[in-house]
Amino acid sequence: MFKQILTILILICVMTSHVFAKGNVRGFVIDATSGEPLPVANVVVLGEQRGSTTNLDGFFAIPNLETGSYALSVSYLGYHRAELTVTISEGASDPVTIELLPVSVILEEVVFTVKEKDNDKARQSARVSTIPIDANTIRNMPSLGAEVDVLRAMQAIPGVKASSDISSALYVRGGSSDMTLIQMDQSTVYNPSHLFGIFSTFNGDAVKHIELMKGAFPAEYGGRAGSVLEVVTNDGNRKKMEGLFSIGLVSARGAIEGPLPNKRGSYALSGRRTYLEPIISMMKNASEEMADLPDYYFYDGNGKVNIDIGNKTTLTVGGYLGQDDLQSEFGPDDSKFQLGTNWGNRTFASRLRHIISDNGFLTLGIAYSRYNSGFDMENDGVFIQEFKNRFRDRAFRGDYEYLGYTNQKIKTGIDLHIYDVEVLNRFQEDTFVNIDTTNFTLSYYIQNEWKINSQFELLPGIRMNYHEDSDKVYVDPRLALLYHYDTKTRLKLAGGRYHQWVNIISFGEGGSFMDIWMPFDGSMDPMYSDQIVFGFENDPREDLEFTVEAYYNKYHNVLNYNNMVDRGFDMASVFLSGEGNAYGFEWMLHQKAGRLTGWTGYSLSWSKRRFTDTFINDGDWYYPKWDRRHDFVSVGTYKLTKNWDMSTSWRYNTGQGYTRALGLYTYHFAHVPLEYEPDGNRTILNGEKNNYRLPADHRLDMTFTYNHKFFGKKAKLDISIYNVYSRRSIWFRTYDTDENPIEVNDVKLLPVLPLISYEVRF
Amino acid sequence: MFSKHKNYVVLLFLFISIALIGCDSTPTEVDDYDPEPVLHAFITVDQPFGEIWLEKIHKNIENYYDPRNGGITGAEIVIFPKIDYTSDPPETFDTLGTGLAVYYEYDRNYAGRYIPMGANTVKRNTLYRIEVKKPGDVDIWAETTTPDTFILTVVNETDDDRYEMLNTIMDVVPDDPQALPDSFPTFSRNDESIKTTWTPAWGNVNYGGESQGGYLFTILALTDTSELVPLDPDWDPDDPEDAIEPGDKGRSTIGWAPDYINYYDIFWLLFEWSGPQRIDVIAGSFEYSRYVFTTYQTNPTTGDISRPESYVHGGLGCFGATAIHSFYLNMEVVE
Structure with missing residues (x-):
């Protein structure tokens, strides 16, 4: 199998490398102030109806141009459009570097003109359901704890849901949280959350570009059955050293970046740490009732170094380190229990990018991602219980883009993941769960962005996956079609099959430290989905986009933890396999530039699961917890004055499902004499799972930002108000059966919360 | 076509969404659940047969709960050992006869509780069956196998x-x-x-x-x-x-x-x-x-x-x- 894939790959490289070209223009689009490459920028040859978009490394190529002079128009979200003239000569050309100036930089003497307003065709690819968001938008959005939070920003997009206000897990279009592939610089990140899901692991200062593919994504992505979140971190300023320092109520963070000493590259470092310990200590000392509060902190850091090796090759080495630590003690004074809990991610990635021949772009990467979680409990030094999940993903990836065809962009590559997992649950001498397995998945893909004519574009692709344990090849065909109705209106249709190789065993909401990541081990059939999306897009104005999409996802072999087993030694023994579907429709109006930016959107959706012949809802269909019928969201940032910005976020969604009690009865046990429990034990008999709804949620968050100078340095003061009108959403509903009649209690989430942070850039 | 009426189309989607959200009401918690009977019967090896509880699910959880209010009275209950648990058709009380059976009587002081008649003790390593009959209600039955004693x-x-x-x-x-x-x-x-x-x-x-x-x-x-x-x-x-x-x-x-x-x-x-x-x-x-x-x-x-x-x-x-x-x-x- 591996040899066949390799042969095909080599064949394609050889074929595509020998296509004759008249002349071409190729190069990089970068930020004029920092020198950082800009991914997904649009490069258009004016008057020729030819163009391209930059890849994640900021590279583009437009081949087969007649010799002569051409005017290029280059645009990118959040940047001023640039125009320049290039001269094409026969044969290969040296890469050009095009610099774009951020909109936030005011240079009155520089005037950018836009001669054609309808030249965005090249930007519009056949991809559906793709939401690109630049880092500035996220930094301006209101967030919990005044912390810039990538995942919470994603939750404000129609079709993306959170299971609760304090969860950073993403539930995209009816998929569970593990169905979203989260990549940071093409390295997979597992369980990207801190503080039980309240904060995400992505430090907003380290992020440059984010792209969310809500479904029907192309063949270059794989391994998950739902969606993809691609996070690109800062490469670092290539022109000057700069940094920032910020303090808030919960944490402090800092970042520094700059050029390498020989100007042949750049570096970027950032980090943050909470300082809850003094606050917790004060609370412990202030009240005896709070004496058992646990000690908690988290920290994380990102680092990246780019080294230019000639003008065609760049080597990037980067990594992420994050850790949460929670220590608590409870129980009577003479016999204390000590509970130590920790969880964290470490990733390391190295990528080599090289321009091959005239129009080829090669990327080779290795990545290592480690996720550890667990706890151990002792009683006065005597071991009681240990639980741990050690998950390793060692990956190798090679991608080759060929940009030499006039109307086609071919991309192919291989993706190897070696999973190594250990799950252990030991109580005293007794081992309940002990899974220790290693296996690999090797995938090969090829796709072609083919512009058939001025109206139609096609993006066919195929991804073939070989899984070691099952010794089978799983084929994922993908297809996307774009039809340009007119210069501003597009229709899109896309679909495909998507296999998933890793799963979460979740004991609560996704994003918890108790989540266990498990690779597919061949003991049962792998999860996969079949997806189809129909989209309509229109640009009423150049900076305004209106999209409508309808989708249907069918999920096969979805997994649920089997609560009825107390021991497990492979996937088949701890999971139940079922089916599911999700369907709905969404619209979104996105204002991309101007004094007011943001979006308004709505989602009407259904998500269902069924585990036939199991105890889960007696084998019938039910709505999972993240199912929401209606979801309306409006996010906006408005520049009030030269110094003051205001951001708001308002969201309405249907309440989450809950299981209502059918009735009450007394259970008896043979081993408990009646005189010890004269009233027996009152208990609830549940009805259909999640068949009722908690009240609808809606919440308004606001942030006011004051931009100013602090001793000559750029600074900003953020004043945030979380949950402005203090409507506390219900987290979950409980029954207190000790009371008679029983009490129904709603556990509510946070009320209005004013927060503040201060940031200085130097 | 769309460009001419773009503002109206966007507004149309907005109004449709608001209308749909307006219909987003919390379901009324009404159900037609028919309360089921609940049986608890336990036997311990080398011990006399114990009490049995039989009640119906208390449907209105908002109301005060007294298990006796839902206690099922007047049922005929019998427990008996099955001699050949692999027989086909399966043995029942009617085919086995009454020689080894233990009958239960209704406790008039506690609705839903039944007390064994006789002082038989429970055998080890034996398959037992319980049958509960009450005219007008569904018959209830269950089986269990007693363990051996252990050291x-x-x-x-x-x-x-x-x-x-x-x-x-x-x-x-x-x-x-x-x-x-x-x-x-x-x-x-x-x-x-x-x-x-x-x-x-x-x-x-x-x-x-x-x-x-x-x-x-x-x-x-x-x-x-x-x-x-x-x-x-x-x-x-x-x-x-x-x-x-x-x-x-x-x-x-x-x-x-x-x-x-x-x-x-x-x-x-x-x-x-x-x-x-x-x-x-x-x-x-x-x-x-x-x-x-x-x-x-x-x-x-x-x-x-x-x-x-x-x-x-x-x-x-x-x-x-x-x-x-x-x-x-x-x-x-x-x-």
């Missing part, structure tokens, strides 16, 4: 006389309170935990099921409720939250082990009260073990498990069998 031992790793005394008490007085010695060995939370081991309650017998059952552990304080003294040094007798109630005397289930495990450590922290205690190690039949395990797994909040595993046909609850081995000790407060 429990406290492992004495420290050569401490007190641990050896526990074994002596178990050998002399497995179940007879009259034979108990005047005093039990005394322990505190500072002592080494009790390590127990036992011989299998099922031996090599296999009744056709994959799993034969499990073991449960309980601690019962033998002091009168009015004289209970907690081991917890933080206990405050003047604090209403620390008030002792009758149900506080027993810790219903402190541990669980499947049928292939034969050891368990009992931590002193699991003991709540000072004074004499009885520790029961219970071998439960498959039906009983699953019922206990899944009852504790049932979480009303998540609703993952809507109801415990019940092998009662025509209703809910459990018909289970146990074999019990006990030992006694005394707990003292550490200052």
